Amino acid sequence: MMITNQQVLEALKHVQDPELHKSVVELNMVRNIRIDGTRVQLEVVLTIQGCPLKAKIQQDIEEALRGIGASDVALTFGAMTAEERAALTQSLKKEATTDTGMPKMLRPESGVTFIAVTSGKGGVGKSTVTINLAAALARMGKRVGILDADIYGFSVPAMMQIREKPTMIDQTAVPPVSHGVKVMSMGFFAPENNVVMWRGPMLNKWIRNFLVNTHWGDLDYLLLDLPPGTGDVAIDVAAMIPQAKEIIVTTPHNVASFVATRAGAMAMHTKHDIVGVVENMSYYEDKDGNKTYLFGKGGGDTLAAQLKTQVVARVPFAQPEENVGAAVYDEDSPIGEVFTSLAEDLIYSR
Structure with a gap:
């Protein structure tokens, strides 16, 4: 059995960032997916360095991928760049405010x-x-x-x-x-x-x-x-x-x-x-x-x-x-x- 990129992303749509309560896929936190049969390697880019809830994210991702048949999950963590964080803030703000800036x-x-x-x-x-x-x-x-x-x-x-x-x-x-x-x-x-x-x-x-x-x-x-x-x-x-x-x-x-x-x-x-x-x-x-x-x-x-x-x-x-x-x-x-x-x-x- 071979796991596809699409299956990985689909499974991870249900994993949420524990603080923002949004999918790690939607937040563009999942990068560099590599698949070898049922072995999955990927990088998770955290919104802030030293995220206290890193272990929770790791556990949720591993469980989600085992659920689609992954035998081995290798996870590395990175952090968003200042530009990526600023862009995320803008999108969160856009979600929270109207065009006139009213909440x-x-x-x-x-x-x-x-x-x-x-x-x-x-x-x-x-x-x-x-x-x-x-x-x-x-x-x-x-x-x-x-x-x-x-x-x-x-x-x-x-x-x-x-x-x-x-x-x-x-x-x-x-x-x-x-x-x-x-x-x-x-x-x-x-x-x-x-x-x-x-x-x-x-x-x-x-x-x-x-x-x-x-x-x-x-x-x-x-x-x-x-x-x-x-x-x-x-x-x-x-x-x-x-x-x-x-x-x-x-x-x-x-x-x-x-x-x-x-x-x-x-x-x-x-x-x-x-x-x-x-x-x-x-x-x-x-x-x-x-x-x-x-x-x-x-x-x-x-x-x-x-x-x-x-x-x-x-x-x-x-x-x-x-x-x-x-x-x-x-x-x-x-x-x-x-x-x-x-x-x-x-x-x-x-």
Whole structure:
């Protein structure tokens, strides 16, 4: 039996680059195929040198070729030239943007649901809500990304325990994945947690960059963790993503909910649909089921009434033994269940 070039390419069409999620054939990574009976020699040109997922690519290629009867597979690795990488970036960008340079995911027919998570003030657990809702949606099989747009107070990478930076292919960033969620954050680019000191136009540019220059692939949901309050970023996101829906996070404390009214008023002003209010740190429940309301009661309800919406979730304080050190709660923990139910509501109300 003799294996043909065509058979090799056909088999390798099903092998994906683990980061770009495209076929190694489509990405022109397969070169110099030599066939001797059932022995196959080939070179795989990686998008970046020292690709951490080289072993995975090798294993997938060997399996695919054994599947068509190869008795021996000899693989060598090379790296794309700077020109080839630039060309790949251009083609990825072309795929992601329209002729006017607008991100395709922002078009109404893109099928992406944008959810902006906002709050009136810091410290109410907005990022906790973002990452746990994202993880719950991902557990239900949805393709989810988080854009950590809290450019000054980025905390998502640390909370999701992401140690690696995005892979850069020329100008395109391939986001790291944690808990099944793709994550992009200023935290990956600010050296050693340095404070970012920027104003309006610069911020707008960064958020647009994060949308355009990130290889998000196909998404069902993109959650935006916005800075607290009603500053430049909130205004820019409203202008850039008018179809975004908003979740407003508060605590039961009436001061927090009073301040959150401004974020809600902003959402109404920018014509964003409000999904509802999430009341975080609602209560502490002990082993016997007794609830203690550490921050009082009623903040979420007051806010929802003012914004003519409803409280869509009440998130309790974590039990001491829950998820020590991690901010994403297991799906069978009390907090995990709250987010599962919120994710279900979102999916079925689309």
